[in-house]
Amino acid sequence: MTPPDLPPMPSQDTLDALVRIVGEPHAIRDADSMTPYLVEWRDRYHGKAALVLKPGTTEEVSAILKRANETRTAIVPQGGNTGLVGGQIPFETGHEVVVGMSRLNRVRDIDLGGNTITVEAGVVLANAQAIAASAGRLLPLSLPSEGSCQIGGVLATNAGGLNVLAYGSARDLALGLEVVLADGSVWNGLKALRKDNTGYDLRDLFIGSEGTLGIITAAVLRLFPKPAETVTAFAGLDRLEQAPAFFSRIYERAGQALTAFEIMPRLGLQFVLRHAAPARDPLASPHAWYVLFELSSPRPGEEMKQLAETLLAEGLEAKEIGDAVLASSLTQAQELWRLRELMSEVQKHEGGSIKHDVSVPVAWVPELITRANDLVELMIPGARPVPFGHFGDGNIHYNVSQPPSMDRTIFLSHWEALNAAVHEIVLDLGGSISAEHGIGRLKRDLLPHAKQPLELELMRRIKAAFDLNGILNPGKLL
Ligand code: FAD
Numbered sequence: 001m002t003p004p005d006l007p008p009m010p011s012q013d014t015l016d017a018l019v020r021i022v023g024e025p026h027a028i029r030d031a032d033s034m035t036p037y038l039v040e041w042r043d044r045y046h047g048k049a050a051l052v053l054k055p056g057t058t059e060e061v062s063a064i065l066k067r068a069n070e071t072r073t074a075i076v077p078q079g080g081n082t083g084l085v086g087g088q089i090p091f092e093t094g095h096e097v098v099v100g101m102s103r104l105n106r107v108r109d110i111d112l113g114g115n116t117i118t119v120e121a122g123v124v125l126a127n128a129q130a131i132a133a134s135a136g137r138l139l140p141l142s143l144p145s146e147g148s149c150q151i152g153g154v155l156a157t158n159a160g161g162l163n164v165l166a167y168g169s170a171r172d173l174a175l176g177l178e179v180v181l182a183d184g185s186v187w188n189g190l191k192a193l194r195k196d197n198t199g200y201d202l203r204d205l206f207i208g209s210e211g212t213l214g215i216i217t218a219a220v221l222r223l224f225p226k227p228a229e230t231v232t233a234f235a236g237l238d239r240l241e242q243a244p245a246f247f248s249r250i251y252e253r254a255g256q257a258l259t260a261f262e263i264m265p266r267l268g269l270q271f272v273l274r275h276a277a278p279a280r281d282p283l284a285s286p287h288a289w290y291v292l293f294e295l296s297s298p299r300p301g302e303e304m305k306q307l308a309e310t311l312l313a314e315g316l317e318a319k320e321i322g323d324a325v326l327a328s329s330l331t332q333a334q335e336l337w338r339l340r341e342l343m344s345e346v347q348k349h350e351g352g353s354i355k356h357d358v359s360v361p362v363a364w365v366p367e368l369i370t371r372a373n374d375l376v377e378l379m380i381p382g383a384r385p386v387p388f389g390h391f392g393d394g395n396i397h398y399n400v401s402q403p404p405s406m407d408r409t410i411f412l413s414h415w416e417a418l419n420a421a422v423h424e425i426v427l428d429l430g431g432s433i434s435a436e437h438g439i440g441r442l443k444r445d446l447l448p449h450a451k452q453p454l455e456l457e458l459m460r461r462i463k464a465a466f467d468l469n470g471i472l473n474p475g476k477l478l
């Protein structure tokens, strides 16, 4: 990618002043200790930083940004560092200051009557889920990275995950935000309202802005009744073309009770069986594709189980699916989910993997995968597509593992060309080149191909209105 115009190295005076704001124990100056903040999960980016700061309050975040704005110091906000597009990692110049949010980890309020929870940005998602659960509520946002990612990070990336089908993405769950702006002023938008039509929605601008418009310090999130009955089913399909009909059958009858509908290919399941013991094939004979779906209800009883049995029987009868199993215990349900949740990780053991995070209208998913698979075979013969993910949202992680005998580096050198070709199909089908992971650094240069010039111009004007000096995560997203 073309290197961005980054602000220059901050002076020693500026760095010392920034350290004084958080206190010496909460600042990291030494290169080795900074390492965990400078590399990410996929090991794709290795950044450098002038300093890592770990503020403990909104006031400290405000003081940091005020000083940074006055001195034109570039700031990289960082949550749990699980982002998959490099947005949380500074560039290699070493001029930027990383602001880690993990110490802003208080739960400020939980309102059971209003069904909301107010949490600070550094609260780990799984902790927020657990606190909601212990109060008898569901915080439905759920991602495989939930043990590390933070509320600020999931909002800044508008994360999706496994339950979007019924509950929406992070954006749909946030009612209000508290945000520190580039000049240090604090916007208190911590409203807990379902309805508020008072002009432009500032909250929605910050959600998905990937740290380029402000630093989120707290949020009011929606809570839901905790499911009392949940059933998990696993079905084998011989042709992916059957999946839209099977999905429609379930969605029409279950409606909001359908809380997940995921797909994975046989090869993905084989990777899990090969690399993630103990795991076993839930069905007696192999199928080309698998669907994992879940029905949930806040009512105790067997209503969901009966509905799932009926739908599976109808799906078999209509030959939409070839075989199926319904989890008979929580352990079995967890075993089925584990097959899906490991889908990404196990690909690491099969050499290089070229990734895409794309979405198309649900009915076009089989067309997308067929066309992309043909293209892969043409461009890199022997490469092994492992498309999986959130079928019900039309969101597919179109990952391609290298041919077993190919050199990893040579395979990965096809990354950009393959991305460009697959994205062309996606755009042709009316889809998006980033369904849930964002743009960050990885896809920044792809954005002009996917957005209209007018859209980009409006985005640049918004950026300039919020961050005139360009100190917030420069070179990311735009
Ligand atoms: P970080 O990675 O630290 O930051 C991400 C971006 O947000 C950066 O641009 C950063 O600058 C900005 N940012 C962070 N905190 C703040 C803040 N307080 N204010 C302003 N900006 C901020 N994503 C999905 O959507 N769905 C999935 O199913 C999914 N599965 C994943 C599975 C694995 C194994 C992994 C490693 C990642 C997965 N992700 C998924 C991606 C990732 O978990 C999400 O993008 C998550 O929302 C990032 O949260 P984080 O706290 O780690 O943010």
Ligand code: ZN
Pocket (backbone or CB within 6 Å): 161, 389, 390, 397, 436
């Ligand atoms: Zn996903």
